[in-house]
Amino acid sequence: MDVLVDLVVPVKELRRAKSRLAPAVADLPGDDATREQAHRALALALARDTLRAARAAERTGRLVVVTTEPAEQLGAGGPWETVRDTGGGLNAALRRGADHLRRTGSREHAFAVLQADLPALRPDELDDALAHAAARFAEGATSAFVADHAGTGTTLLVAAPGHPLRPRFGPGSAAAHAASGAVALDGTWPGLRGDVDTPGDLARARDLGAGPHTRAWPDPPTATAVGAPARETAC
Numbered sequence: 001m002d003v004l005v006d007l008v009v010p011v012k013e014l015r016r017a018k019s020r021l022a023p024a025v026a027d028l029p030g031d032d033a034t035r036e037q038a039h040r041a042l043a044l045a046l047a048r049d050t051l052r053a054a055r056a057a058e059r060t061g062r063l064v065v066v067t068t069e070p071a072e073q074l075g076a077g078g079p080w081e082t083v084r085d086t087g088g089g090l091n092a093a094l095r096r097g098a099d100h101l102r103r104t105g106s107r108e109h110a111f112a113v114l115q116a117d118l119p120a121l122r123p124d125e126l127d128d129a130l131a132h133a134a135a136r137f138a139e140g141a142t143s144a145f146v147a148d149h150a151g152t153g154t155t156l157l158v159a160a161p162g163h164p165l166r167p168r169f170g171p172g173s174a175a176a177h178a179a180s181g182a183v184a185l186d187g188t189w190p191g192l193r194g195d196v197d198t199p200g201d202l203a204r205a206r207d208l209g210a211g212p213h214t215r216a217w218p219d220p221p222t223a224t225a226v227g228a229p230a231r232e233t234a235c
């Protein structure tokens with residue numbers, strides 16, 4: 001497997017994202033509009049911290065964000081490419097990102113999907129998980145995944161070079177990916193496994209050590225923590 005792995009990261013429309021985190025904003029001061037804005041800011045903070053760590057990983061090649069949001073909205077830690085999410089849900093968005101990579105010259109690379117709700121992700125964890133995947137591919141596996149901390153969801157799905165991504169994200173996706181033939185990767189990667197769906201997950205990620213955006217939420221982080229702006233790719 002090539003040293004570099006091209007990543008597809010899905011970022012849902014912020015005003016519809018992370019509905020299970022509504023209780024985390026319920027007690028914030030202000031009116032409903034203020035709380036809705038804080039909810040969108042939280043979804044954005046999770047994504048920004050995930051992207052920041054993903055971009056910093058040494059094994060990350062191209063980084064493609066599939067979203068309806070404007071590239072500049074995602075801001076921190078670029079550059080990455082954005083591909084427009086044209087609907088159809090998460091797995092359709094991921095296939096669109098993978099198609100974009102394939103059409104634009106990444107045919108020989110391994111591809112991976114990384115969820116965008118991993119605010120405590122550390123670049124070295126992602127590098128280590130991608131190295132584990134490469135080792136399994138050398139043994140003949142064609143895809144591999146990392147289950148979330150609950151063991152039911154999936155935070156990373158990797159396809160070996162020359163093999164398609166077969167995303168089966170959604171409830172029970174860890175079992176669905178295993179049933180599709182993907183091998184489960186073993187490793188103590190708390191940030192990589194630490195997806196944030198509920199207020200309890202958010203507290204857990206903050207205890208682990210979340211990135212600057214999630215740490216600062218509901219306030220914005222300082223400009224120095226934000227980093228370079230994103231680069232948008234027409235698609």
Ligand SMILES: Nc1nc2c(ncn2[C@@H]2O[C@H](COP(=O)(O)OP(=O)(O)OP(=O)(O)O)[C@@H](O)[C@H]2O)c(=O)[nH]1
Binds near residue numbers: 021115116
């Ligand atoms: N581009 C894109 N990303 C999606 C879509 N649905 C989910 N995602 C992303 O997939 C990842 C995991 O999503 P979920 O945990 O199901 O997030 P969610 O749908 O925002 O959360 P809930 O409303 O609480 O179910 C996150 O990075 C989301 O931003 C979609 O339709 N399009």
Ligand SMILES: C=C(OP(=O)(O)O)C(=O)O
Binds near residue numbers: 148153155
């Ligand atoms: C979409 C997924 O995330 P979650 O289960 O956390 O919603 C998944 O793990 O497949």
